[in-house]
Structures are given as C-alpha cells and as structure tokens.
Amino acid sequence: MNATYSGGCQCGQIRYEIRAEPLTLYLCHCKECQKQSSSAFGMSLTVPRDAVVIIQGEPKAWKRKADSGREVTCLFCGDCGTRLFHERAYNRETINVKAGTLDDTSWLRPVGNLWTNSAQPWVMICDQMLNYEGQPADVRPLWEKWAQQHS
Template sequence: MAKPIEGGCQCGHIRYEIRGNPKGLAVCHCLDCQKQSSSAFGLSLDVDPAAFHLVSGTLKSFDWTCDSGRIKTCTFCPECGSRIYHGGEWGMSLKAGTLDDTSILRPDSHYWTKRKQNWVVIPEGVFQCVDDG
C-alpha cells in the first residue's frame, strides 16, 4: 500500500493520515470559501471518509447551511481554529492546505469562477464552472 498522506492543523494539536488516494481537488472561489479561508479561494480535496484517520487531537465541528440549502459539517482544531474538513452526505472535503506536503496538489476543477479574484489565472484545460455546477 502507498504511504499515507499526512497533515495537521497550524498549531500541531490535530494530526491526521489519509490512507488511499484522494479522488480529486477542487478550487472554490465562492464568497463563503473566501471568508472561511480568509484568502482568495478554498481548496477541497475529495477524500473517502473511511480513508481519513485522526492520529492525535480532538476535533470540534459545527453545522453550516450553504446558499444552496445543503448542510455541511465544518470540522476544525479547537486550539488554533484551523479548518480541517467539511463533511456531509456527499462525503468529505479535506482542506488541502493542511497537508504537510502541498506540492502534490494539482487542482482538476474550479467552481464559482464568477466570484474569482481577477488576478487568479486558471490553467487551460482545467474544468471550470461559473457557480457550484
């Protein structure tokens, strides 16, 4: 089996492993993701919930109703506030910036491009959607 992918929060309280390959990486430019990440976009790694293993720390979560009406559970480190993943009936979106090695990340889709910062350039050939598709 391949080596697990490791990651954790900013302060080190939360450490996790992903055993198995993530299914894809989406960039979301919606205002919710900009606010949540306090940055230009959110990075969501599509991970099988069964592949996620908490190695240390205790996570906290709260439920958030998206504009679409979908409810997502937002899970974070209670010590430093780093968001670790979003979950729901669709599965799990790991916040990919929490990986130890982010050089492996290759986004394969971009959502909510109508809200994208105008200096963000999306490479040719990568799937784009003006909203959540």
C-alpha cells in the first residue's frame, strides 16, 4: 500500500494527508451516520491520530453523542460543510477519516458493518464481513481482518 494518502473537502479549502497505513475500514449504519452522510451509512477509515496532518485550512468542530452514548467530535469544512473526521473522546490514539474524502477511493474495501440493527432495509449486509448489531465492545477483530486483507 501507499503509506501516504491525501484528501480534502469538496470546495478544496481543507486538505489533509494520512502518513501511515490505515488500521481498518468499516461501514456504520447508525442513524447519525445516515444523517451526516445523507445516505444509508457512513464510512470510517480508522488511522493513528498522529498520522493525520492538515496541510491546508482549519476544520471546524462540534460535539455530539453517538448512538453508543459516547461523545464524538465531528470535524468539517466551515465553507462547504464536508465532514472530514470523527474524533472519539474514549480513544485519543486513533481518528476516523471519512473515507469518501480521500482523493483516491478505488482501493477501499470495508471489512465490517456496525449498527446493522438500524441499517436501511434495502441495504444488503455481506455475511463475509464482520457484522455488529450495535457498537462492538472490541474493535480488534476489525483491525485484524483489515490486516489480513492487506498483508
């Protein structure tokens, strides 16, 4: 894999780089991710927090409670509104990059689905992925499955 990945918001005001290999990629079907993505799910690319470098612009932030009850800080472009990152108060060592903001998404292959109990009824959940009805207590299986796919 590449080891440096670039991305940004729709209007180009914010640009970032990921300077390490991602840890996992999953789809989240919670109602908040459906709302923020204006779609059936959100994509979260988990990476080490210190690997994300903002090279242009300054994201705005707001906090909300996730369906799990945990606090999430949502970072977005103040001009076009594109959601870029989710920081979780309970895990400061990683950050979730909203994977659709990457310049090249052709290599992305999610390994799991979270919050399948609130997935849209027309979404087909693949049984070859790791699937969780809600928030998994342990995310290590998602990391392990990602590592297997990219070794």
